Amino acid sequence: MNQEKPNLSAHPTRIIPRDQHSVSRRNISKAALKVLYRLHESGYRALLVGGAVRDLLLDVQPKDFDIATDATPEEVRKLFRNCRLIGRRFRLAHVVFGREIIEVATFRGSGESGDGDSDGDRHIVDGRIVRDNIWGSIEEDALRRDFRVNAMYYDIADFSVRDDVGGMQDLHDRVLHLIGDPETRYREDPVRMLRAARLAAKLDFDIDPSASAPFAELAPLLQDAAPARLFDESLKLFMAGYALKSFRMLRRHGLLAPLFPATARALDAGDESLLAMIEQGMANTDARIAEGKPVTPAFLFAVLLWGDVRDQAQALIDDGTSPALAWQRAAHRVLANQTQHVAIPRRFTHVMEDIWILQSRFGQRTRKRVFRLLEHPRFRAAYDFLLLRAGESEELREQGQWWTEAQELPAEQLAEQLGPSSRGSKSAGSGTRKRRRRRGGRKKAGGGDQAD
Template sequence: MPNANSDRRSPQPTNELSQVQRRAVGELLRVSPAADDLARRFEQAGFHLALVGGSVRDALLGRLGNDLDFTTDARPDEVLKIVRPWADAVWDVGIAFGTVGCRKDVSAGNGSEQGFQIEITTYRSEAYDRTSRKPEVSYGDSIEEDLVRRDFTVNAMAVALPQKEFIDPHNGLEDLATRVLRTPGTPEESFSDDPLRMMRAARFAAQLDFEVAPEVIAAMTSMADRIEIVSAERVRDELNKLILSDHPRKGLRLLVETGLADRVLPEIPALRLERDEHHRHKDVYEHSLTVLDQAIALETGGPDLVLRLAALLHDIGKPKTRRFEKDGRVSFHHHEVVGAKMTKFRMTKLKYSNDLIKDVSRLVELHLRFHGYGTGEWTDSAVRRYVRDAGPLLDRLHKLTRSDCTTRNKRKAMALSRAYDGLEERIARLQEQEELDAIRPDLDGNEIMKVLGIPPGPQVGKAYKHLLELRLEHGPMGRDAAISALHQWWAAQPEG
C-alpha cells in the first residue's frame, strides 16, 4: 500500500539508509539465536512470523534491547501450542487482545545466557468505538493489513523470519533516516481511532529526539479534545515515559503547543504568565523546563521520576499566588504551599500511587526552604529541622534546590551555589556527630511512661514531641538531662 504522504518526500541519500541497515544487521544477528529458532517453529507449523514495530525501529537505530515484538498469522491458541514447548515461561494475560508473552534464555556464546522477553501478536485489523479507547479486536490475514493500523511509519516496518525479508510498505525507513514521525495513513483517521497516539507522538519525539511532521502536529492540535476519552492511567503511563526520556522538554513543548497539555496537565501551560513592561518577572514556564533539564543533569543512577516531576511542577502554584506590589515587583507568596496542594490534586487525577504523590508534593512544598538560609545564618537546630522535614527525600531536595537556580547573573548563581555547598557541609558534619538521619528524642515512649508513671495515651505523645523539640534545638542531651527536662515539663502540665 503506498504511503499517503509519499509524494511530499524526496529520496534519501543511499549512504544514510545503508548506515541504518548496517546497524540493523548487527542487532538482528545478536538476537538471531532466539528469533530464528522461534521462526522455524512457526514455519514448521505452517505459519509466518515477523519481527515488527518498535523492535525493528530500535534495531535500525542500533538500540534494540532484549524485549522483542513479533507478529504472526497464527491465532492466539495456535501461538500457545507453538511456544509452550519452547519457552522457559509463558503468560497469556493479553490473549484477549491477541497477544501471547513468553521468556526464552539462550546461550550468549561466552558461557553466559541472554534472556529475551517476547510478545507475539496475531495480525490485527481493529475496529474502534469512536467514543471509547478500547478497541474491538478482529484478526487480520496479512502483515500489510497489520502494519497499516500501527501508530507511526517508523513503527510500521517488519522483518519476516527466518529469511530476514524487510517489509516497509509506508516508507518508514526514509522517515527513520530523516528522524520524522508520520502516520501510515492520515493522522486524523489514526488519532480518531486511537487518541492516545497523540500522546505517543510527543513521547516518541522526546524518547527518540525526532521531529513530528507538520500534518501530524496540525491533527494533534485540532483533535486535542479527543484525548479526554482516554483513561487517566493510560495518559499517566505515556506521560511517565515522556518525562523519563532523554529529551522531555521536546515532548512537553509539543503537548503545550498542540493544546494536549490543557487537557492532561493544565498546570504547565498555565505557567506561561503574561508579562508586561511594568511588571517584569521570570518566564515561569521556560524556567520550569530549564529546572527540569538541570535536575536531569544532576541525576545519578538513572532517570528519577520523583525528582523530574518535582522539578516540572515545583512552581505550579505561582499563577494562583501572583500579586503586583506597589513598588512594581511581582510576588508569589506561599506558592510552594499552594503548589504542593495542586500537585497532589493533579497527580491524584492521573491515578499516581499514594507514595509517589506524597514524595513529589513534599518536594514541591520544601523547594523554597533553603532560601531562608541566606549566607549561613541558620542555627544548628534549623539545619536539623531541614533534614528532619526532608527525611528520605533529602538527596532529591538537594538536587531540586540546586536546579532551581536559573539566573543568568553569574555572581548571584555562584553565591547561591556556595551557600548550598555550605549547608550541605553543615548537614554532613551534624550527621557525623549526631546520626541526623534518624533524629529521635533521648527517651522513647516506653521510657517516658516509666519515668512519669503514666499509661499509654495522648500525654505520652505530647511528652515525646516536647523532647523531640529539645533534641532539635540543642542536639543530643543524654539520658539524665532528658529525664530532668521531662520532669520539669511534666510539672508544668495540668495532668502533672
C-alpha cells in the same frame, strides 16, 4: 493460518534483501530469535516488527522486541509453555524468558464497523477502538499500525525487510507520517498524538504537517483518556533520556495542556523563571539517565507542578493562612487537580509533597532546624530542587550556596558556626513550624532522590 490478500497500501510493497539493509541477528535478543525460529519451524510466518526494526535500521539497539505472526494467540500458547495471553482490547501473547518478555501479536485485519456496531470481534464507540481482535493478512496488519517507520517487518525466513507503507523513505527523510487519515486515527486512539511527539523527540525527526495539523482541534480528546494510561505515557516521554526534547515538542504542538493544564497556563502567561527551571530539570534528568544514574519521576513531576504550588501557597499566606498550613494545602490541592489528568501514584506524590514543603525550611538557619533538615530523608531531593529554583531570585541563589557549603562542613564546625541561637536570613514561608518526621510508609515511600 491466513491466506495472502492483495496489498491495500498506496505504496508498492518493497522486499529488501539481506545484503541491502543493516538489520543483523547479532543485535536481536536470543529470546526473540527463539520465538521467531520456533514459529517459523512450526509452519507460521514470523517477523520482527515495529520499533525494533526501525531502531535496528537506524543502528540503535532496541529495548524491546515485538513479533508479528499469522498464528493466533491460542496457537502461540500451544508452542510455548512459558507463554501467557493478555488483553481484551488487543489479544496478545507474552512469551516470558526470565525478566525479558517477547510480545507476539497476530496479524490484524481491517474490518469495517459503524459507530457503536461491531464486525466480528472489533468494536468502535464514538470513533474509538475499544476492542480489536480481527485477524488478517500482513498487508492489512501494516496498515493498522500507527506510523510508517513502525510498520516494517524483518522476516526470519529469508532475513529480508518488508516495507508496505513507505517506512524506509521516512527513515531516510527523518520525518513521521501517520498511516491512514490522521483525524480518524487520532479519534480511534487520541494517545497517538503523544506518541507522535515522543517518537519525533526520540528519533530527532520532524512530524509531517499532515500528521500534526489535527493536534489543535483534537488535543482536548486526551482529557478523556484514562489518567493511569497518561501517567504511563508521561513516563515514556520524560524518563527515557529525551525529556527536554519531549517537553519542547509537547509545547510546540499544544499537547502539554491536556497533561499538565496548570503548567501550560503558567508558561503561556509568560513565567520565564518557571520555564527555565523546568527545562533545566529536564536536561538534568536526561544527563543522569545518560550516565546510568538513578532518577525518580517524583522529582520531575514536582518540577512541572511547582509554579501552581508556589502561587497557591503564596495566595493562602497572603489571605492569612499560616505558612506551614498554606504549603500543605497548596500541595494537596495541586495534586488533587493534577491526578484527574495524569494519575501520579501515591508513592511519588508523597515525595513530591515533601520536596515542596521543605522549600520553606531552607531559610531557617537555627542550629536545631538546620541539623533536623539535614537529617530529613528527603533533604537531598529538596536541596537539588532548591538549586533548580536559584534562577528565581538572588536570595535563593544565596540559600543554595549556603546549604552547599553547610553539607561540606564537619558537624562540629557547622554547629559552632551556627551558634546556640544564631539565625540567618528568612525566605517567604520561613515561619513554617517544624514538621514531625512521619513514621512508617510515608517516610520510606518513593526513595531515590534526583541526586547522587
